[in-house]
Amino acid sequence: MSIGIVAALAPSMAQAADGCGFVVCTEVKHSPGAITAAHVEQSDGGQYFASNVAPPAPPYRYQLSPPCVVDDRENGGCRPSDFRTCPSPPGRIVEDLVLERQNLVLPDSPTTIDGLTPLAGAAPGTPVGGWDQMLRACIDITALNPPPSPGEVFRYFETLPLPQLLTQHQPPGNGLSGLPVIFYTDSSTTQTFTVDIRGFTVVIEAAAQQFTWHTGDATGQIVTTDPGLPYPDQTIEHDYRSGTYTAYLTVTWGATFTVNGSAPADVPGTTTTDGPPVTFDVLQARSVLTNPYD
Incomplete structure (x- = not known):
């Protein structure tokens, strides 16, 4: 399903969940069929959390897509195995998603962290190359407050x-x-x-x-x-x-x-x-x- 909604969120104070801290950003943008995020990290307990609070000069940006969307994009169809439910604690939004990342131009560097060469004059933070598929997991996206699925x-x-x-x-x-x-x-x-x-x-x-x-x-x-x-x-x-x-x-x-x-x-x-x-x-x-x- 394609999502074309820009959700404006009010800034909030830092929140902690399972040892993974994050701050809700002021804007969340959605690309077709995917949710974009500035940062994804894993807590000590193994849970993945997505947010739009990135470390200084982040090397990557991320997008999170439902498995069916990825399968349809790559194979022209959605397999029955692409559906599963993630347990969501009260007040949390946890969804089964495919995590992908894209290189960003680093400050004061002619390449990205993975050695890709950007176009001459590309500003720091400019995306370089395509999306690399990392993993499929139950990812907590509460901080992004995506539109209701x-x-x-x-x-x-x-x-x-x-x-x-x-x-x-x-x-x-x-x-x-x-x-x-x-x-x-x-x-x-x-x-x-x-x-x-x-x-x-x-x-x-x-x-x-x-x-x-x-x-x-x-x-x-x-x-x-x-x-x-x-x-x-x-x-x-x-x-x-x-x-x-x-x-x-x-x-x-x-x-x-x-x-x-x-x-x-x-x-x-x-x-x-x-x-x-x-x-x-x-x-x-x-x-x-x-x-x-x-």
């Missing part, structure tokens, strides 16, 4: 108070055996939520994608992609034998999201809600001879 947005999406859609049926009240029962819902099938995720304004547009009508009898379920319509334009019908039945509707919700007004992106997953049940009787109609002159 799709996975992070999905975790919020799962907790949203999505509506529980009502099941409507016709005929209202009791049905008749031999006469199909019509199902539909007239509840709203879209909803917009605005949430704050680490200081970013995230707008989530939820929409119903699938409707599972639990009929309450042995035939099971009816699955549709539309919410149905009432008579005479009905699209969802079910035949019942006489008896008492309880039906309800399960809705599968998908969503898109924006971050600080960015282009919409898909939330990578769905969630479901169950609507309240509705109970009705289906009666057996019997013909009775009558005298039309009575």
Whole structure:
């Protein structure tokens, strides 16, 4: 996924985590599919930390990319093995990332630390050469405060108070055996939520994608992609034998999201809600001879 967001951060005091100190910088820039960082270091406990606080005259700059982005860049596809989850302590953002670095021109030196020769007159700190892939690891990027990832947005999406859609049926009240029962819902099938995720304004547009009508009898379920319509334009019908039945509707919700007004992106997953049940009787109609002159 390409990220094209520049996140302005307020300066903060130095923070320490697992013996690795860093200071949050005032600006974080994102290149397509990657997060740039001025410095990456490893703590005594083995955890990697990225920040934009570099030592004096740093020899490298860094970028951190999701493995799937690197695989797609190099091989034109994303392998299933490119997905894994990193444990994140409370208040920390730790992601599975590929670490790459690029040489920078050193002060008062005609070369870089790795012996690359820059263009004549290149100022100290000028990038030289391409990106060298270093390692893949779980890297703490809290200090960079990157925009919320799709996975992070999905975790919020799962907790949203999505509506529980009502099941409507016709005929209202009791049905008749031999006469199909019509199902539909007239509840709203879209909803917009605005949430704050680490200081970013995230707008989530939820929409119903699938409707599972639990009929309450042995035939099971009816699955549709539309919410149905009432008579005479009905699209969802079910035949019942006489008896008492309880039906309800399960809705599968998908969503898109924006971050600080960015282009919409898909939330990578769905969630479901169950609507309240509705109970009705289906009666057996019997013909009775009558005298039309009575």
